Amino acid sequence: xxxxxxxxxxxxxxxxxxxxxxxxxxxxxxxxxxxxxxxxxxxxxxxxxxxxxxxxxxxxxxxxxxxxxxxxxxxxxxxxxxxxxxxxxxxxxxxxxxxxxxxxxxxxxxxxxxxxxxxxxxxxxxxxxxxxxxxxxxxxxxxxxxxxxxxxxxxxxxxxxxxxxxxxxxxxxxxxxxxxxxxxxxxxxxxxxxxxxxxxxxxxxxxxxxxxxxxxxxxxxxxxxxxxxxxxxxxxxxxxxxxxxxxxxxxxxxxxxxxxxxxxxxxxxxxxxxxxxxxxxxxxxxxxxxxxxxxxxxxxxxxxxxxxxxxxxxxxxxxxxxxxxxxxxxxxxxxxxxxxxxxxxxxxxxxxxxxxxxxxxxxxxxxxxxxxxxxxxxxxxxxxxxxxxxxxxxxxxxxxxxxxxxx
Amino acid sequence: xxxxxxxxxxxxxxxxxxxxxxxxxxxxxxxxxxxxxxxxxxxxxxxxxxxxxxxxxxxxxxxxxxxxxxxxxxxxxxxxxxxxxxxxxx
Numbered sequence: 001x002x003x004x005x006x007x008x009x010x011x012x013x014x015x016x017x018x019x020x021x022x023x024x025x026x027x028x029x030x031x032x033x034x035x036x037x038x039x040x041x042x043x044x045x046x047x048x049x050x051x052x053x054x055x056x057x058x059x060x061x062x063x064x065x066x067x068x069x070x071x072x073x074x075x076x077x078x079x080x081x082x083x084x085x086x087x088x089x090x091x092x093x094x095x096x097x098x099x100x101x102x103x104x105x106x107x108x109x110x111x112x113x114x115x116x117x118x119x120x121x122x123x124x125x126x127x128x129x130x131x132x133x134x135x136x137x138x139x140x141x142x143x144x145x146x147x148x149x150x151x152x153x154x155x156x157x158x159x160x161x162x163x164x165x166x167x168x169x170x171x172x173x174x175x176x177x178x179x180x181x182x183x184x185x186x187x188x189x190x191x192x193x194x195x196x197x198x199x200x201x202x203x204x205x206x207x208x209x210x211x212x213x214x215x216x217x218x219x220x221x222x223x224x225x226x227x228x229x230x231x232x233x234x235x236x237x238x239x240x241x242x243x244x245x246x247x248x249x250x251x252x253x254x255x256x257x258x259x260x261x262x263x264x265x266x267x268x269x270x271x272x273x274x275x276x277x278x279x280x281x282x283x284x285x286x287x288x289x290x291x292x293x294x295x296x297x298x299x300x301x302x303x304x305x306x307x308x309x310x311x312x313x314x315x316x317x318x319x320x321x322x323x324x325x326x327x328x329x330x331x332x333x334x335x336x337x338x339x340x341x342x343x344x345x346x347x348x349x350x351x352x353x354x355x356x357x358x359x360x361x362x363x364x365x366x367x368x369x370x371x372x373x374x375x376x377x378x379x380x381x382x383x384x385x386x387x388x389x390x391x392x393x394x395x396x397x398x399x400x401x402x403x404x405x406x407x
Numbered sequence: 408x409x410x411x412x413x414x415x416x417x418x419x420x421x422x423x424x425x426x427x428x429x430x431x432x433x434x435x436x437x438x439x440x441x442x443x444x445x446x447x448x449x450x451x452x453x454x455x456x457x458x459x460x461x462x463x464x465x466x467x468x469x470x471x472x473x474x475x476x477x478x479x480x481x482x483x484x485x486x487x488x489x490x491x492x493x494x495x496x497x
Contacts, residue, residue, distance in 0.1 A: 002493035009497045020452060024459050042452065061444040064433075072455075105430075114438040119427035126425050136464065152466065159466020161421075178427040187419040189467030209473050223422035232485050233477070236470035238462075252463050255470055274474065277484045299485035309490070328492060338492050348488070352495040365459050395456045396449075401497075 004340050004352040007381060008051055008404040011355065011390075016054035017043035021398035023361040024252070027385035028371040029402055030078040030085060035111040037085065038385065039074035040400050044087070048112050051402065059089055066120060067099045068092030073368075077140045079147070080376050082169050083108035086147065087116070088140050098122055099134040101151060105172055117175050121165065123153050126182060133160050137256075137368070141193035143201045145169055145219050148193045150203065153184075162191040164203055164224075166217070183224055188213055190256040194267055195315040195373065202267050202291075204257055209234050212257075212269060212287070214294060227294040231287050235274035239282040241308035241330025247360030247393060249327075249335040250282055252367045253310050259324065259372075263316030265291045268300075270312040270324070281308040281330055300342060302326065302349055307333045313370045318379030321407060324349070325372040325384035334360050337386030339372070341407035354403050355388045362393035381406040 014021075020043040027040035034050040037057075044057040060070045073090040087104040104118040123133035130153060138151040149165040164183045171178050185191065188205035200218045207213045210233045217224035239250035250272075259270030267289040274282050283303030290297050302309045307330045314324040322342040329335030333356065340351035372384040386401040 002495060004493070004495070006495060011497060018446060019449065020447065022452070022456050022459070024456075042447070042455070058442070058446060060447045061441050062438065064431075064441065103427075114435045116438065117430040117432035119430055121427055125427075127423060152464075154464060154466075157464060159464065162466075167427075175430045175432060177429050180425055180427065182423050182425060184421045184423070185419055187467060189465060206468060206470060208468055209470050209477075226420075233483060236474045238471070251461055252459075254463050254465055256465070279484060299487060301485055301487050302490045303487070304489050304492075337496075340492075349490050351490060351492040353492055354496045356496065363456070364461060365456070368463065395452065 002352045003343070003350050003407055005406045006352065006354060006403060007406060008402065009354050010051050010402045012038065012045065012054065012400040012402065016045045016056065017400060018056045018058060019396060021400065022395045023363065023365045023398060024367055025387040025398055025400060026073060026369050027387055027400045028075050029383055029385045030076040030373065031376055031383050032078045032080070032085065032108045033377060035109065036402070037076045037087065037111060038400065038402055039076050039087065041072050044074065046111050063102060063104065063118065066091050066102065067094045071099065073136070073138055075138060075140045077142060078108060078376055079142050079169065082173050084173055085111065086140055088138055088149065090136065090138055093134050097132055097134060097156065098124060101135050101138050101149070103149065105175070119178050121149070126163070130160070137190060139193065141195055141197065141201070143197045143219055144199045146201070147172060148201055150191050150193055152190055159189060161186045162189055162205065164191055164193065181222070183217065192257040192260045194260040194262040196262040202262060204260060204269050206255065206257070209236060214267060214289060229289055229294055229296060231296055232299060234285050235276045237274045239272065239274055241281050243330055243334045243360040244332055245334070245360050245393065247362060248364045249329055249360050249366040250308060250310055251364040253282065258369055259312040259314040261314050261316050261322060262291070263320045263322060266297065267291055268314060268322060270314055272310040272312070279303045280305060282310055284309045284312045284326060300349065304328070307331045311367055311370055313372045315372050315374055315382065317374050317382060323372055323382035323384070323405070323407065325370045325386055327386070329357065329360070334358060334389065335366060336388055337401055339384045339403050339405050350407060354386060355401055357388035358391055359389040359393040359397065361389065375404055
């Protein structure tokens with residue numbers, strides 16, 4: 001019997017999402033006790049009773065229009081220390097190729113009303129030299145005193161830089177003027193902050209297929225320090241794991257770091273890699289890096305001889321145990337959703353499927369990220385998102401999934 | 408630049424400060440009124456699905472080219488047994 005216990009395993013319906021689903025699902029979730037906000041492409045939905053009843057919060061119409069209108073990527077986070085709920089939305093580029101990220105905030109315990117306030121972030125208002133760039137693939141993570149907003153910035157289709165905004169939580173709580181610090185790199189793509197940071201934020205990106213660059217940014221410091229950490233070699237390249245219907249759910253997959261956490265003095269990083277040697281399918285590399293020595297202390301890869309694993313996201317619970325959400329699929333399996341936790345004593349991952357898909361995506365489009373966070377309150381269990389295709393291979397067949405699990 | 412040092416000499420790295428201005432904080436009724444707009448049409452969502460790129464935009468080091476250039480030592484992976492996934496779910 002699996003040590004992973006699925007306390008809740010909810011498939012969201014078209015009534016919950018307005019049918020506004022995509023095969024590039026990108027589901028995100030945050031909870032404050034019975035209040036849960038779930039968002040993905042291209043919906044948001046909320047429950048006030050722990051998941052029994054849901055109400056669509058349409059991201060296309062809920063907020064006033066900006067740039068070219070609501071686009072896609074969304075991230076939601078609840079900060080129990082400040083009792084704040086954050087909702088980040090990406091907007092479409094306007095005629096000049098510019099877009100915004102909208103960071104909306106509301107007090108915890110008020111999800112039943114419409115009282116949100118927000119700030120908009122654009123490349124050119126961050127730095128005039130970035131005019132003409134646009135933000136993509138945003139994310140949010142919390143530290144003791146700051147909310148960290150990360151994003152890639154492109155000029156047209158060309159990568160320009162990755163940015164980390166450091167936003168004071170007190171100003172976000174007060175709702176007035178918001179000043180911030182930012183860090184940007186034109187070398188390192190898709191900087192990913194750790195989940196579970198306290199007074200130092202760590203974020204990371206690849207230098208090469210045998211080295212990651214880890215930045216450490218103490219909250220009292222003006223800027224971060226750099227640490228280059230060697231890891232065992234892995235493969236990039238175009239990923240492929242066709243399922244029984246021949247569709248390739250990994251056509252969009254790439255090796256950017258999608259999972260990052262901090263627990264027990266160790267920085268965990270997880271990303272999707274290509275097949276290599278005795279591992280016949282794409283899989284997930286997981287490395288643990290000692291926070292002090294900045295050396296790899298463990299490899300905890302997730303792989304199978306029977307199918308691929310991809311798109312990991314993880315977090316430590318309040319006891320320091322690592323929970324994870326990811327997809328599996330290919331060969332005899334359509335893409336399905338998996339959650340689990342790392343068993344330190346056994347030295348392996350305990351994983352359980354929450355739902356197998358009935359199909360792969362007919363247009364081969366899948367991804368780009370999932371979410372796994374400690375459940376609030378308590379922090380001993382995890383809240384995770386996933387999705388599968390049920391009954392067909394198109395966007396209308398997507399069933400987003402919200403899972404609470406323990407280990 | 409070496410490990411743990413400041414990146415001040417590295418042109419690729421930049422620290423700055425800025426402001427997002429004052430929060431937009433409309434009355435709750437103003438937001439509620441927006442909900443009267445018609446929802447996006449299924450046809451528009453289908454169009455957006457088609458517009459999704461088949462390959463994501465990437466940047467930074469060319470990890471794909473690096474992989475292609477490396478033919479040797481493909482057996483060199485961490486010695487970790489395959490990961491079992493228990494069947495469960497809904």
